[in-house]
Amino acid sequence: MLYGGSKEAAASVSKDAEVMLKLGSTPDKREQYRLMRDAMEKRFIRVTRGSIVGGIRLGMFTAGFYGLQNLLAEKRGVHDVFNVVGAGSATAAAFGLIMPGSLQWRARNVVLGSVLGAAICFPLGWIHLKLVEKANEGNMAAKSSGEIGEAKSGLGAAIDRLEENLNK
Numbered sequence: 001m002l003y004g005g006s007k008e009a010a011a012s013v014s015k016d017a018e019v020m021l022k023l024g025s026t027p028d029k030r031e032q033y034r035l036m037r038d039a040m041e042k043r044f045i046r047v048t049r050g051s052i053v054g055g056i057r058l059g060m061f062t063a064g065f066y067g068l069q070n071l072l073a074e075k076r077g078v079h080d081v082f083n084v085v086g087a088g089s090a091t092a093a094a095f096g097l098i099m100p101g102s103l104q105w106r107a108r109n110v111v112l113g114s115v116l117g118a119a120i121c122f123p124l125g126w127i128h129l130k131l132v133e134k135a136n137e138g139n140m141a142a143k144s145s146g147e148i149g150e151a152k153s154g155l156g157a158a159i160d161r162l163e164e165n166l167n168k
Helices: 002-011 013-025 029-076 081-097 103-144 154-167
Strands: none
Touching (some): 002 029, 081 103, 103 154
């Protein structure tokens, strides 16, 4: 939402300059007030619309990515890096397909999106997998040693291990 709103706010700077030129050429204070009010209303509507559209685009991208990732994990029965790579590749390819342009340009975007999606998602998926394993490692150690106390979540256990390593 911030991206869409800031993009529209930056684009409206030139339109604000036009309004300022009109204000300087109008001696009537009521007309100046009306011009300024109309310009502010239009700018607010543009920025709001840009924020909403930007938020929807990001939401659709995120929902598509995580939906595909969960679908792959469910169908394959394994939670691994390749679910993230497949979801990233397919999502980037789908968004390359909906970009404006000719059919050849869209085909290029699909191939490029597929390759870049896989290339970016492989290291991110690997890091995510290692972090989840590290967090679960602490939970298993706490359960096996029979610690009595409050149960820690994966994140809480990871934070505790990080604090222990920093205190050494």
